[in-house]
Amino acid sequence: MQEYCTKEDIKNYLNFDIDNSYDVKISKWIKASSKAIDNIVNRSFGFSDVVEIKTYHGSGTDKMIVDDLVEVILVSLQYGDITDVELDQCTLYSPSGFPRGFKNITVSGKFGFDSEIPEDIIDVCAFMVAQKVIKAEKGGKIRSEKVGNYTIQYAEGEDIDSITETLNSYKKYVL
Secondary structure, eight states: OOOOOHHHHHHHHTTTTOOOOGGGHHHHHHHHHHHHHHHHTSSSSOOOOSSEEEEEEOOOEEEEEEEEEEEEEEETTTEEEEEEEEEEETEOOTTOOOOOOOEEEEEEEBBBSSOOHHHHHHHHHHHHHHHHHHHHSSSSSSEEEETEEEOOOOOOHHHHHHHHHHHHHHHHOOO
């Protein structure tokens, strides 16, 4: 599973250094937050250079919904290949069509959302982990803190609304 942020991203978000004694916890929090993001949006970001083979049910039309796919290597039927295929993120198009059937079409390719994790997804992951770091270090959410002439205060729900909006923009609806 791809991790969507690093300790450095979290430090940049918080704008303070994080004690190294939290490294193991932060690693677990990053993994958990990345998995939570995947579960919320029903997709994984980033991709592997490894070619995977997945089997799909033929739609009986000229388009077929597949998992997020960055590159198509080969689309095969039980009796031959489909060579006139175009890809648009998670939809394959072919003028010759995809015969209706049960697990009758095999797609070989590089699966994933994109070659790079979107910056706003990195920010969402960093925010999620940062909240855990704040709670661990300070014993709760920051409401207001003043150090010298520097004041930090978060309005209730302000960041959450932005996070929800970002995640909803990437949500993949499964029928």
